Amino acid sequence: MPPTQGRWHKPIALSEQRFLHSGAWWLWAIFLAVMAAGTTNPFLLLSIIAVVLLVVRYRKSDAPWSRSIKGYLIAAILVVFIRMILVFITPDIFGDTTLIVLPEIKLPVFFAGVKLGGALKANTLLYAFEEGLRLATILICIGAAQSLASPSRLLKSIPAALYEVGLAIVVALTFAPQLAQDAKRVRDAQYLRGRKIKGIKALTKTIIPVLEGAMERAMQLAAAMDSRGYGRRIHQSRAQRNLTNALILGGLLGILFGLFGLLGIFSQSRISSITLIIGITVSIIALWVAGNNASRSTYRPDTWRYPEFLVISSSLVGLLIFKSSDSTVLNPPTSPLAVPALSWLTLLGVWFGISAIILSPKPPSHHKKITEISNYKNYVSRKSAA
Amino acid sequence: MIRFENVSFSYSDSNYPVLENVNLIIPAGELALVVGKTGSGKSTLLGLINGLVPNFTGGKLTGEVSVDQRSIRDFPPRDFADLVGVVKQDPRTSFVTDVVEDELAYGMEQLGVGPATMRRRVEEVLDLLGLADIRNRALSTLSGGQRQRVAIASVLTTNPKVLVLDEPTSALDPSAAEEVLAAIHRLVHDLGLTVVLAEHRLERVVQYADRVIVVDKDAEVFADRPANVFATSLIAPPVVELGRTAGWTPLPLTVRDARKFAEELKVRLEKSKPKSRTNIPTKEMVLINKLNFNYGTLRALRNIDLNINDGEIVALMGRNGSGKSTLLSQLVGLLKPTSGELLIDGKIPHQLSGKDLINSVGLVPQEPTDLLISDSVSKECLASDNDADALPGTTLQIFEQLTNEVDENMHPRDLSEGEKLSLALAIVLAAKPPLILLDEPTRGLDYAAKKVLVNNLQKLSRKNHTIILATHDVELAAEVATRVILLAEGEIVTDGPVSEVLSSSPMFSPQVSKVLSPSHWLTVADVALALEELN
Structure with missing residues (x-):
C-alpha cells in the first residue's frame, strides 16, 4: 500500500517487497567475512556477529532454509569451545599471567620437545579464544548468506556454463536431509525386528540400504528431470x-x-x-x-537495481575503513594481558554493515493465511472469467 | 492421440514379456483409466507413453508407440516434455527446485520459453489448479494434496496435450484425493487434455473415466467403456459389486446411479442387521492415559486417553499429518511420550528392546520393504526365525499361509506389493506379539491382495490378537475394523464402533453406506450375507 501522508516517502525500489539479488547478499556477507579474517580483536568480532545476526533477523524470509543460520550458530559455538579445550593440552606456550598449574605429563623420548600440561597462562587462553572466535565469525557470515538467499536462488544468477555444476550442488543439498531421513527409517526397521541399533555392526547394516535408497532416488530424479525436458536442445x-x-x-x-x-x-x-x-x-x-x-531461459531472474549496490557498498565501505585501521586495534597483543584497544572509526566501519537493513527491500512473506475471503474472491473471479 | 501398435515389451532380466501385442488407441480429450493387478504391467504401459520405458529402464521393445504422431523410437523422453506431462506416485521424488513457482517454471526454462510467455503461463496454471495462494511456499511445507497438485501444475506449464498420472491419490486421505481428482476433472473438461491415469482405488476414480484400459498378464490388453468393462471385470469398485449382488441392471458405476436402486434394497434388508464383528475381550491390551507428544514446538499428540482390548481391530483415520503414524510409533516404542502414560499388555514399550519388544508388539511400516534386509525370501525367513528365537522354518510357514505359493529364492524386492506386505507381516508374526500395528497397509495393493489382507487380519483377531491400523482407505476400514478412531491435529475427535463412525461421516463413509444411508450397512459382503439368509 503506497503511503499517502508524510513528507518523505521511501523510494519504490526499497519499499516494494522483493528478494534482493542473491549475489548481493553473498558479496555483502563475504566482505564481512574478509573483515573477520583480518582481526583477532574480540570486540570487533562480536560486533561483526551482531551486525550479521541483526540483518538476518530483519531480512530473512520465512522459508525453511532461512533457519539454516541456527545450525551455523551451533557450529560456531563448538568451534570456539574446541579451540579453547585444545589449550589445556599444551597450556603454557607464552605469556606472563598464570591461572593454574596443571599436572605435567612427561612424554617418551621420541616426542622430544612436546609436553602436555604445565602452567595455564591466561594469555594463551585469551589468544585461543580470539582465534576460535575469528573462525566462528567467518562461519556465521557464510550461514547468514545462506539464510538470506537460498542456494537454489543463487543458481538462477550463475553463468550458463556453470549451470550443470550448480544444479548438481543444489540437488546434493536437497539430498542430504533425505539421507538422514532414510538412515532413520532403516534404523527404525532394525529396531522393529528386535536388533541392536547401536554399535559399529549396526551402523554398517544401515549404510547399504541407505545408499541403495539414495541411488534409487537419484534414478527417479533423473527420469523426472529428463521427462521435463532437462538437457534438451543443446x-x-x-x-x-x-x-x-x-x-x-x-x-x-x-x-x-x-x-x-x-x-x-x-x-x-x-x-x-x-x-x-x-x-x-x-x-x-x-x-x-x-x-x-545455452538455450535455457530463466524464470523471473533476480533483478539487480540500486539497492543491490547499496547493500554491497555498506559492507565494502566498512571493509575499506577497517583495512586502514591501526594494527594494534585489529590484532591487539595478548601479552601483556590488557583490554584490547578500540578505535571509534574501526568500530564504525563494522557497524556500517548494518545499514543493509534499511538499504534492502523487505522479502515477501511466504505463509499468507488462506482466508475465507480470498477463497471467495478466487471463486468470484473464476466465475466471472468463465 | 496415443497409439500403441503391436507393442510387446520385456525387461532385460526376464524372459517373459510384460506386455504382449498391445493395440490401443486413446483419442484426444478422453480420461483413460488403467486398471489391473499389481505387477500386470500398468506402470510399464504408462512409462512407454513418453519413452521413459525403455530409455531409463532398459528392455526390449517391439512395435510402435506414438503420441500425436511422434514415435518414441525417434525421440528421447526429454523431447516429449512439450507433449506429455508425467506425474509420479510420490511427487517428492521428482521435484527439482524448492519453491512452488520455480517448480512450475522449471520445464519451460529447459525448453527455453521466453520470459513473458513463461510468466503468463505460470499465472494461468496457478489459477487453474488453485495454487495462487501458495505460489511462494517451499515445496517441503506443502500438504499431500497440494504437493500432488503442484506436481500436475509443473508439467502443465509446458502446454502438453497428454497428462500421465501413476496412482495420484494412493498416498492421500479422502479429502485430499477429492481435491486432486476435481482438478484433473477440470483439466479434461476445460482444456480438452488427454489424461491416462492408473489407480487401484477404483471407488475414487471410476466416475471420472471415459474409457477403461484393462491390463492383465494372462490376457490381451483392451480398452472399453466403463459400463462394459465392469459388467464382467473381476476388478471392480464396491458400488459395482453391490449392484451385481443385488442384481441391478443397468449396473451402476457411481454412488449417484446406485441410489436410484437403493430404496428397493433397503426394503429387502429392513429386517436384517449386519453381522456383528466384535470378539469377546479377555483382557485390556492397550492403556493410554493423558498422553502428550511434541515434535519440537509442534504438539503432535494431545491428551490422548484410550483403552483397547484384545481381539479388537482398530482403524486410526484422519488427514495426512493428524498424528496417526506418531501414535503407532509411540505404541511400538520408537518415540517416548513427552508426558502421560502408555502401557501395552502392562509394559512400557519404549523401555523394551530386542526380543522383549518383538514378543510384545510388532509394526509393519508404511514401506514394508524397510523391514526386509536379506537377498532372498528364504534367507529373510531364517533371519527372522533367528531374531524371534523361533524354530527354523516358522516364518516361512506363516508366510505360506498368508499368501499364494512364492519361489523361496526370489529377491524380496521382486515380490509383488501384496507379497511384500505378507512377508513383512509374517516376520512380525513369527515373534507372536499379541499387539500388531500396520501403517497404511493398502498402499499399492490391488483388490485381490486387499482381500487376502482382510482375511488374514480377521483370522488374527479371532485368535484374540489386537490389531491397530492407520489408514486412509475407507473401504478397508469398513471391511475389517471393529472400531474406528478419527484423529485431527493430534486429538481424538471420534471414537466408536465402525458402523456408527463410518456411516455418519461424509468424508469417511464407504460406498455401500453412501448408497444405503441412513443405515449401518458398510460392505458388500455384509449385504450379500444378509440377502443369502433371506432366500
Whole structure:
C-alpha cells in the first residue's frame, strides 16, 4: 500500500517487497567475512556477529532454509569451545599471567620437545579464544548468506556454463536431509525386528540400504528431470564443448596457482599476480563462450537495481575503513594481558554493515493465511472469467 | 492421440514379456483409466507413453508407440516434455527446485520459453489448479494434496496435450484425493487434455473415466467403456459389486446411479442387521492415559486417553499429518511420550528392546520393504526365525499361509506389493506379539491382495490378537475394523464402533453406506450375507 501522508516517502525500489539479488547478499556477507579474517580483536568480532545476526533477523524470509543460520550458530559455538579445550593440552606456550598449574605429563623420548600440561597462562587462553572466535565469525557470515538467499536462488544468477555444476550442488543439498531421513527409517526397521541399533555392526547394516535408497532416488530424479525436458536442445559440437572445458580448466588452474602464490607459497609474487589475472580472464572467456551456446531461459531472474549496490557498498565501505585501521586495534597483543584497544572509526566501519537493513527491500512473506475471503474472491473471479 | 501398435515389451532380466501385442488407441480429450493387478504391467504401459520405458529402464521393445504422431523410437523422453506431462506416485521424488513457482517454471526454462510467455503461463496454471495462494511456499511445507497438485501444475506449464498420472491419490486421505481428482476433472473438461491415469482405488476414480484400459498378464490388453468393462471385470469398485449382488441392471458405476436402486434394497434388508464383528475381550491390551507428544514446538499428540482390548481391530483415520503414524510409533516404542502414560499388555514399550519388544508388539511400516534386509525370501525367513528365537522354518510357514505359493529364492524386492506386505507381516508374526500395528497397509495393493489382507487380519483377531491400523482407505476400514478412531491435529475427535463412525461421516463413509444411508450397512459382503439368509 503506497503511503499517502508524510513528507518523505521511501523510494519504490526499497519499499516494494522483493528478494534482493542473491549475489548481493553473498558479496555483502563475504566482505564481512574478509573483515573477520583480518582481526583477532574480540570486540570487533562480536560486533561483526551482531551486525550479521541483526540483518538476518530483519531480512530473512520465512522459508525453511532461512533457519539454516541456527545450525551455523551451533557450529560456531563448538568451534570456539574446541579451540579453547585444545589449550589445556599444551597450556603454557607464552605469556606472563598464570591461572593454574596443571599436572605435567612427561612424554617418551621420541616426542622430544612436546609436553602436555604445565602452567595455564591466561594469555594463551585469551589468544585461543580470539582465534576460535575469528573462525566462528567467518562461519556465521557464510550461514547468514545462506539464510538470506537460498542456494537454489543463487543458481538462477550463475553463468550458463556453470549451470550443470550448480544444479548438481543444489540437488546434493536437497539430498542430504533425505539421507538422514532414510538412515532413520532403516534404523527404525532394525529396531522393529528386535536388533541392536547401536554399535559399529549396526551402523554398517544401515549404510547399504541407505545408499541403495539414495541411488534409487537419484534414478527417479533423473527420469523426472529428463521427462521435463532437462538437457534438451543443446546444439554444441564436440569441438566446441572441448574448447569450453579446456578454457574452464585452464582458467581455474591459473586462479589456483595465482592464489597460492599470493599466499606466499611461491616466492615470486609478481608472477603470481600475473598468473591470477590471466586465470581470471581465461575463466571469464570460458563462461562467455559456453553461455553463448545455452538455450535455457530463466524464470523471473533476480533483478539487480540500486539497492543491490547499496547493500554491497555498506559492507565494502566498512571493509575499506577497517583495512586502514591501526594494527594494534585489529590484532591487539595478548601479552601483556590488557583490554584490547578500540578505535571509534574501526568500530564504525563494522557497524556500517548494518545499514543493509534499511538499504534492502523487505522479502515477501511466504505463509499468507488462506482466508475465507480470498477463497471467495478466487471463486468470484473464476466465475466471472468463465 | 496415443497409439500403441503391436507393442510387446520385456525387461532385460526376464524372459517373459510384460506386455504382449498391445493395440490401443486413446483419442484426444478422453480420461483413460488403467486398471489391473499389481505387477500386470500398468506402470510399464504408462512409462512407454513418453519413452521413459525403455530409455531409463532398459528392455526390449517391439512395435510402435506414438503420441500425436511422434514415435518414441525417434525421440528421447526429454523431447516429449512439450507433449506429455508425467506425474509420479510420490511427487517428492521428482521435484527439482524448492519453491512452488520455480517448480512450475522449471520445464519451460529447459525448453527455453521466453520470459513473458513463461510468466503468463505460470499465472494461468496457478489459477487453474488453485495454487495462487501458495505460489511462494517451499515445496517441503506443502500438504499431500497440494504437493500432488503442484506436481500436475509443473508439467502443465509446458502446454502438453497428454497428462500421465501413476496412482495420484494412493498416498492421500479422502479429502485430499477429492481435491486432486476435481482438478484433473477440470483439466479434461476445460482444456480438452488427454489424461491416462492408473489407480487401484477404483471407488475414487471410476466416475471420472471415459474409457477403461484393462491390463492383465494372462490376457490381451483392451480398452472399453466403463459400463462394459465392469459388467464382467473381476476388478471392480464396491458400488459395482453391490449392484451385481443385488442384481441391478443397468449396473451402476457411481454412488449417484446406485441410489436410484437403493430404496428397493433397503426394503429387502429392513429386517436384517449386519453381522456383528466384535470378539469377546479377555483382557485390556492397550492403556493410554493423558498422553502428550511434541515434535519440537509442534504438539503432535494431545491428551490422548484410550483403552483397547484384545481381539479388537482398530482403524486410526484422519488427514495426512493428524498424528496417526506418531501414535503407532509411540505404541511400538520408537518415540517416548513427552508426558502421560502408555502401557501395552502392562509394559512400557519404549523401555523394551530386542526380543522383549518383538514378543510384545510388532509394526509393519508404511514401506514394508524397510523391514526386509536379506537377498532372498528364504534367507529373510531364517533371519527372522533367528531374531524371534523361533524354530527354523516358522516364518516361512506363516508366510505360506498368508499368501499364494512364492519361489523361496526370489529377491524380496521382486515380490509383488501384496507379497511384500505378507512377508513383512509374517516376520512380525513369527515373534507372536499379541499387539500388531500396520501403517497404511493398502498402499499399492490391488483388490485381490486387499482381500487376502482382510482375511488374514480377521483370522488374527479371532485368535484374540489386537490389531491397530492407520489408514486412509475407507473401504478397508469398513471391511475389517471393529472400531474406528478419527484423529485431527493430534486429538481424538471420534471414537466408536465402525458402523456408527463410518456411516455418519461424509468424508469417511464407504460406498455401500453412501448408497444405503441412513443405515449401518458398510460392505458388500455384509449385504450379500444378509440377502443369502433371506432366500
